[in-house]
Amino acid sequence: MSSCLFCKIAAGDIPSGKVYEDDDVYAFRDIHPKAPTHVLVIPKTHIATLSEANDAALLGTLMERVRFIADQVLELADGYRVVINVREGGGQEVFHLHVHILGGKKLPF
Known part of the structure; x- marks a missing residue:
């Protein structure tokens, strides 16, 4: 989607603090971090929100990459939190x- 901020980031049209990239996902540092490590992982395929996702294989790949990035790339051995905000009422600000x-x-909880 040409007007999507995250699509532009994944395409390299907008600079980002890239952490990881492969054929399916792109991961980069959040510009307004809520923790010392705050990385966003996005599918390269545009899906506006989790409630619109209907590709189980892509969702499985996304979550496997989240685990890999957290454990192997970021080396968060003490633990980490994984969050997906869904739609405006759930706190989603960018609709990708x-x-x-x-x-x-x-x-904290």
């Missing part, structure tokens, strides 16, 4: 499915 990885400190 994305997973937040938060870590680097003990996180």
Whole structure:
């Protein structure tokens, strides 16, 4: 989707703090971090929100990459939180499915 901020980031049209990239996903540092480590992982395929996702294989790949990035790339051995905000009422601000990885400190509930 040409007007989507995250599609533009994944395409390299907008600079980002890239953490990881492969054929299916792109991961980058959040510009307004809520924890010492705050990375967003997005599918390269545009899906506006989790409630519109209907590709189980893509969702499985996305979550496997989240685990890989958190454990192997970011080395968050002490633990991390994974968050997906869904639609406006759930706190979603950019309408391209994305997973937040938060870590680097003990996180409050």
